[in-house]
Amino acid sequence: MANLKIANLRKAYGNHSVIHGVDIDIAHGEFVILVGPSGCGKSTLLRMVAGLESITGGEIRIGGNVVNDISPKERDIAMVFQNYALYPNMTVAQNMGFALRLQKAPKADIEQRVSNAASILGLERLLDRYPRQLSGGQRQRVAMGRAIVRDPKVFLFDEPLSNLDAKLRVSMRAEIKALHQRLGSTIVYVTHDQIEAMTMADKIVVMHDGMVEQIGTPLELYDNPANLFVAGFIGSPAMNFIEGTMSATGMKDDSGTIWNVGKSHGAVAGKAVTLGIRPEHLRVDPQGYKAKVYVVESTGSETQIIVDIGNARLVCLVRDRMAVRIGDEIGIGFDPAFAHLFDTASGDRLVGASRLAA
Ligand code: ADP
Numbered sequence: 001m002a003n004l005k006i007a008n009l010r011k012a013y014g015n016h017s018v019i020h021g022v023d024i025d026i027a028h029g030e031f032v033i034l035v036g037p038s039g040c041g042k043s044t045l046l047r048m049v050a051g052l053e054s055i056t057g058g059e060i061r062i063g064g065n066v067v068n069d070i071s072p073k074e075r076d077i078a079m080v081f082q083n084y085a086l087y088p089n090m091t092v093a094q095n096m097g098f099a100l101r102l103q104k105a106p107k108a109d110i111e112q113r114v115s116n117a118a119s120i121l122g123l124e125r126l127l128d129r130y131p132r133q134l135s136g137g138q139r140q141r142v143a144m145g146r147a148i149v150r151d152p153k154v155f156l157f158d159e160p161l162s163n164l165d166a167k168l169r170v171s172m173r174a175e176i177k178a179l180h181q182r183l184g185s186t187i188v189y190v191t192h193d194q195i196e197a198m199t200m201a202d203k204i205v206v207m208h209d210g211m212v213e214q215i216g217t218p219l220e221l222y223d224n225p226a227n228l229f230v231a232g233f234i235g236s237p238a239m240n241f242i243e244g245t246m247s248a249t250g251m252k253d254d255s256g257t258i259w260n261v262g263k264s265h266g267a268v269a270g271k272a273v274t275l276g277i278r279p280e281h282l283r284v285d286p287q288g289y290k291a292k293v294y295v296v297e298s299t300g301s302e303t304q305i306i307v308d309i310g311n312a313r314l315v316c317l318v319r320d321r322m323a324v325r326i327g328d329e330i331g332i333g334f335d336p337a338f339a340h341l342f343d344t345a346s347g348d349r350l351v352g353a354s355r356l357a358a
Pocket of ligand 1: 018039040041044
């Protein structure tokens, strides 16, 4: 296993540039997730690390060595794809040992490594089955087993859970995270699903249009998003945004509401700013802003109250069961310490919202 350094990495298809100079440092044993909307360049970046895609500019180092011109086989990397086609006429054990047989590894060695991987993945009793006799989750584990037997320097995962149903995805998330802890391996994992990223990663790289928007731990990104893009992408339901102008008493929106955004942001009066508040930081408060209930949605464990305050429509997430109905007039409040403030023109963060940042 090894560390991975990506420096000023660029990719163009013909004269269409899709990765515009990306820098990412991944420590030995770290689980890093690249997340971003479809088309932002995640898979292209991963495929460049794997050696499946040529590099237009910049450098990739694995364990200190530049691998730009090294063939995929020699990079000592294992990749698990979204479409993890297993060989249908091979058993689980044969599927897992296939790459080693191609390398002409000794038979006893192959058996030993397959058996180790099977015990790590809980596949011991399925080794003689064929893929058609396995559930979706078991097949995904066999696909991971094929990677583990090779004991690579770095594991690459490209949306490995996106073909599984919602319930299985949740349990596989936990399995992959536990697997990382057992193996202590360096993992680079690509997904468009921010919840997958938040729940599994040591470090998240948020990408957008071929660039890195922010790199940090899941909670750093949640507490201190660097800009409007990251603020809106991380967190579910998404952060509420209200545009306005700074005044002496707070932020004034286009319907005249003055929002108390706290003090430490240093935004000058007259500046166009965007206030961000997470749904879970809004609360029902009779002393709060005068709001009209637009919709109420309950999942049993929590309730989303969607309200209109002036022209702003906000999602408010509460754990308590609330006797509120559509059309009710209620008060909505929030602690200004949780207010995020952004420069509307550049999108950059202006104020530390969390208590951590204060
Ligand atoms: P993501 O994985 O984030 O969905 P991709 O890395 O697949 O994004 O794609 C990034 C951009 O590169 C997209 O605009 C896509 O259309 C483009 N792209 C990907 N592969 C090719 C290719 N072989 N030829 C031309 N453009 C490509």
